[in-house]
Amino acid sequence: SVRAIYAGSSRGRRPVPSHNLWRSYSSSTTGVQIEHPVTDQQADIEERYKLLEEFTNANVDYYPAYTKSTPPLSTSDHLTLNQFIKAYSQLAPSAREREKLVTVKGRISSVRKASKKLVFYDLSSVDHTDPTVYPHIQVMATAQEFTQEPNSNSIDKNNNNNPPSSTGDFELLRSHLRRGDVILATGFPAKTKLGELSLIPTHLQLYSPCIRSLPAENTLLHPETRHRRRTLDFLLNSKSTTTFLIRCKAIFFLRQFLTSHSFLEVETPILSYVAGGANAKPFTTFHSSLQSNLFLRIAPELYLKQLVVSGFERVFEIGKNFRNEDMDTTHSPEFTSCEFYCTWQNYEGLMNFTEEMLSGMVKYFRTEVGGDVWKYIEENCNVDFETRPYKKVSIVQELETRIGKKIPLPKGLEEELEAEKWLEEELKVLNIGFEEGEPKNYAKMMDKLVGRFIEPMCIDSATPVFIYDFPIAMSPLAKEKKESRGVAERFELIVRGKELCNAYTELNEAKEQRERFERQLAVKKKFGEAAEAQMGDEAFCEALEYGLPPTAGWGIGLDRLCMILSGSKNIRDVQSFSLLRREGAPES
Numbered sequence: 001s002v003r004a005i006y007a008g009s010s011r012g013r014r015p016v017p018s019h020n021l022w023r024s025y026s027s028s029t030t031g032v033q034i035e036h037p038v039t040d041q042q043a044d045i046e047e048r049y050k051l052l053e054e055f056t057n058a059n060v061d062y063y064p065a066y067t068k069s070t071p072p073l074s075t076s077d078h079l080t081l082n083q084f085i086k087a088y089s090q091l092a093p094s095a096r097e098r099e100k101l102v103t104v105k106g107r108i109s110s111v112r113k114a115s116k117k118l119v120f121y122d123l124s125s126v127d128h129t130d131p132t133v134y135p136h137i138q139v140m141a142t143a144q145e146f147t148q149e150p151n152s153n154s155i156d157k158n159n160n161n162n163p164p165s166s167t168g169d170f171e172l173l174r175s176h177l178r179r180g181d182v183i184l185a186t187g188f189p190a191k192t193k194l195g196e197l198s199l200i201p202t203h204l205q206l207y208s209p210c211i212r213s214l215p216a217e218n219t220l221l222h223p224e225t226r227h228r229r230r231t232l233d234f235l236l237n238s239k240s241t242t243t244f245l246i247r248c249k250a251i252f253f254l255r256q257f258l259t260s261h262s263f264l265e266v267e268t269p270i271l272s273y274v275a276g277g278a279n280a281k282p283f284t285t286f287h288s289s290l291q292s293n294l295f296l297r298i299a300p301e302l303y304l305k306q307l308v309v310s311g312f313e314r315v316f317e318i319g320k321n322f323r324n325e326d327m328d329t330t331h332s333p334e335f336t337s338c339e340f341y342c343t344w345q346n347y348e349g350l351m352n353f354t355e356e357m358l359s360g361m362v363k364y365f366r367t368e369v370g371g372d373v374w375k376y377i378e379e380n381c382n383v384d385f386e387t388r389p390y391k392k393v394s395i396v397q398e399l400e401t402r403i404g405k406k407i408p409l410p411k412g413l414e415e416e417l418e419a420e421k422w423l424e425e426e427l428k429v430l431n432i433g434f435e436e437g438e439p440k441n442y443a444k445m446m447d448k449l450v451g452r453f454i455e456p457m458c459i460d461s462a463t464p465v466f467i468y469d470f471p472i473a474m475s476p477l478a479k480e481k482k483e484s485r486g487v488a489e490r491f492e493l494i495v496r497g498k499e500l501c502n503a504y505t506e507l508n509e510a511k512e513q514r515e516r517f518e519r520q521l522a523v524k525k526k527f528g529e530a531a532e533a534q535m536g537d538e539a540f541c542e543a544l545e546y547g548l549p550p551t552a553g554w555g556i557g558l559d560r561l562c563m564i565l566s567g568s569k570n571i572r573d574v575q576s577f578s579l580l581r582r583e584g585a586p587e588s
Contacts, residue, residue: 107210131373246376348489
């Protein structure tokens with residue numbers, strides 16, 4: 001487990017690109033020539049470079065350095081697209097605000113050439129600081145305004161202080177700016193006769209040309225294509241961008257929440273000699289200088305608890321973990337988790353803390369983030385995190401009620417062997433089978449029972465469900481429940497049938513921890529790597545001998561959390577870039 005998971009222009013109306021920055025517009029739009037993507041990318045690239053040579057011949061730099069120190073940039077207000085919209089949306093139709101120059105930046109999402117002296121550019125951006133994440137404005141470029149000064153604040157384009165790259169030639173820009181180009185536009189705000197907010201530029205500068213044609217909307221929908229062409233995916237699909245923003249803001253909230261509760265953010269090693277803290281198969285690597293094999297961490301748990309022993313009573317880490325296991329829609333070989341450890345706390349207290357954190361996160365998205373991001377969560381997340389308390393189900397009690405028999409709760413190795421025989425027979429009676437090569441150890445068989453009787457209850461629940469009181473044999477790092485022999489003070493938070501959080505009161509007795517590690521080793525020797533038993537870590541046990549105060553630990557899989565909030569079905573949708581099989585490589 002993770003310690004664990006945008007009305008119309010004066011040249012005719014057009015559709016609203018509310019969910020795609022790069023929508024292709026209908027060629028039937030009145031008086032407008034529509035730019036279509038070129039299908040032959042290589043021919044298009046070569047043609048684009050030939051056209052850009054005309055900028056070079058005109059002494060216009062199309063990859064200029066950005067500076068505000070030269071006119072007109074030094075004499076204009078620099079606004080984001082959202083700031084521009086908020087500042088000038090109340091202008092009356094046909095109005096011209098010529099008193100002050102304004103500069104905006106963005107990427108051209110549409111080019112509509114109405115005549116040789118009039119071009120409409122739609123300028124778009126992604127603004128994560130504003131509820132309107134996908135602002136866009138119309139840049140209405142006219143040859144007339146390009147050669148006339150709007151006021152005394154404007155720069156004389158023949159001024160020797162104006163570098164050749166600053167303005168260029170209207171016809172040159174009209175001919176060569178295209179969809180996808182990153183530009184800067186300086187001019188004055190205006191509204192068309194039909195009331196569309198626009199910027200009428202006196203200055204346009206290409207800052208980064210889009211050499212490759214951006215695909216049309218319907219050519220980048222297949223998940224495999226999107227995940228392999230992630231840069232294009234974010235450019236073309238607002239859904240992907242919103243999901244990514246949800247992830248960024250969720251992590252921001254978690255960090256802020258824990259810090260506000262006096263937790264100290266720390267970092268622990270990725271490379272180590274022992275891969276402990278979880279039941280998982282690690283990646284191995286070789287360190288040339290040390291001449292040693294090392295593991296990539298599968299969890300930061302043991303290091304974090306050693307920090308608690310050292311006196312850092314509340315610590316947390318947000319970071320990557322690596323597990324050399326199967327890949328599917330909910331599992332990735334590298335994923336992000338958040339783990340924290342808190343002294344003078346137990347697993348029951350962490351249930352309340354978990355509810356406070358997750359309900360607070362939803363409130364944060366609704367009240368502080370809001371806008372496009374919150375709307376997306378409302379439409380796609382089918383989980384109610386705000387209704388408290390969450391439902392609780394005792395694993396042992398529920399299973400015993402369902403099957404009508406007492407569940408064996410072994411502590412020692414011999415007891416565990418006997419319990420495995422009992423469970424194997426019981427699973428046969430219940431017609432619960434095993435896949436070929438699947439180990440029949442205690443933890444795996446108990447997982448089978450939980451999957452049959454408890455997970456369906458959680459799938460149908462609109463609110464998260466705490467399943468708690470795991471057998472110790474499934475929880476080698478958790479403290480035993482005082483009044484229940486063989487039961488650990490541990491819970492998992494299950495959301496729609498998937499584990500989201502895992503937490504327990506920490507075992508702090510070194511002798512008992514060594515014995516648990518020995519039993520884990522015996523399980524691995526008997527059943528092999530498939531049993532997912534934990535490695536022993538003597539350095540951790542030694543640290544426990546200095547005294548670990550009563551401590552509770554908690555972990556959450558951030559990829560899975562973001563899948564739930566965004567309604568994503570594939571873990572790759574919530575990762576910026578994912579590891580994929582090489583194109584053309586055969587499946588193993």
